[in-house]
Amino acid sequence: MLAAAVIALLVAMALTLVRAFVGPRLYNRLLAINVFGTKTVLFISVVGVLSGRPYIFDIALLYALVNFVSTIAVLRLTHLDELLPSSDEGTAR
Amino acid sequence: MSLSLLIDIASGALLLAGCLLVVSGAVGLLRLPDFYTRTHAGSLTDAAGATLLLLGLLLQADGWQSGVRLVLIMLFLLVTSPTAAHALAQAARRDGERLPAGDDEGRR
Amino acid sequence: MSARNPLLSRHRGTALALPPLLAAFWLVMSGHYTWLLLTLGAASVCLVVWVIWRMQVVDDESLPLRVLPRLPGYLLWLIGQIMLSAVTVLRLVWSPRRKIRPGVGTVPAAGMSDLSKVIYANSITLTPGTLSVSFRNGDIEVHALRAEGVAEVADSAMPRRVEGLEKR
Structure with a gap:
């Protein structure tokens, strides 16, 4: 069952990469890469159980954080002024 | 029927459902027509598929240390994925990805 | 605007709750209870608290316990x-x-x-x-x-x- 899960995740990752390649435009690609990161986390977790080495979960945990931070970082690059807390919206003070 | 067999069956069912959702999320990412609808496919993977898969793994994990890590991964995903999706949607909208009818703020 | 010194003002509750949480997180994630690693853990908890204090992100909603x-x-x-x-x-x-x-x-x-x-x-x-x-x-x-x-x-x-x- 775990091996089947690995195969299913690989198929899903390949399909997600197709969306990342065909686009169109920036945001579809970013979305695909974000989803791809989630699938990578799941993939690492399944491999961790499959191989019986619990320290692999640490890598998955770290990858989940890196995936989130990188998405936000790219969005900050494209929207430098709006996502910073000094902008007009976002701060309800 | 022994307990371990029961746990194996439950874990297998959760893994199967999770895989189905993750693959469906990927298919939806390809099939759905525009950016916002594809975001829904993404949340199908992130929220539902990931939760089911990790619950299935949790039943097979040996030792509390693996269990704690899997639960933490699940919680992190549950917190970060909507935040990322929200940031993406808002940025996409300001860059002029059109929302369907009822959008009067799309392009600025 | 947040207070100048969050550790000493109305955010004391948050400031007191943070180090034990971080320490518990370290203990759970580490799994090795030798003196070296426990010392490193204490150091990293101090580092994180210092960084958070410097960033001044602690307000009454940062840690909604x-x-x-x-x-x-x-x-x-x-x-x-x-x-x-x-x-x-x-x-x-x-x-x-x-x-x-x-x-x-x-x-x-x-x-x-x-x-x-x-x-x-x-x-x-x-x-x-x-x-x-x-x-x-x-x-x-x-x-x-x-x-x-x-x-x-x-x-x-x-x-x-x-x-x-x-x-x-």
Whole structure:
């Protein structure tokens, strides 16, 4: 069952990469890469159980954080002024 | 029927459902027509598929240390994925990805 | 503007709750209880507290511990809701004919506290088929895969449960 899960995740990752390649435009690609990161986390977790080495979960945990931070970082690059807390919206003070 | 067999069956069912959702999320990412609808496919993977898969793994994990890590991964995903999706949607909208009818703020 | 010195002012509760939480996190994640690693753990807890203090991000919402007792129940309920709506989206994704009519609408959230609003919006996004796009006058603007989805969220038990999270 775990091996089947690995195969299913690989198929899903390949399909997600197709969306990342065909686009169109920036945001579809970013979305695909974000989803791809989630699938990578799941993939690492399944491999961790499959191989019986619990320290692999640490890598998955770290990858989940890196995936989130990188998405936000790219969005900050494209929207430098709006996502910073000094902008007009976002701060309800 | 022994307990371990029961746990194996439950874990297998959760893994199967999770895989189905993750693959469906990927298919939806390809099939759905525009950016916002594809975001829904993404949340199908992130929220539902990931939760089911990790619950299935949790039943097979040996030792509390693996269990704690899997639960933490699940919680992190549950917190970060909507935040990322929200940031993406808002940025996409300001860059002029059109929302369907009822959008009067799309392009600025 | 946040206070000049969060550790000494009204945010003392948050400041006191943070180091034990960080220490517990280190102890759980490390799994090796030798003197070297425990010392490193204490050092890293101090480092993190110092960085957080320098960033001045500690306000009364940075560590909303008051929702904690009811959070597990809410999460279980939310996961159930996620599964229910996942089935709907699953059918839409695999349906051979493309009959997708997405819609946008607002879900009222004006009366809620900021924390409730954030939890509510994130729960909406987390549920497949609905995505919160932005806030407009305190209400949440929601994009739904089916146009009926917006009204269904507003009528569901979700807003009531989110507000119940903060009750004593």
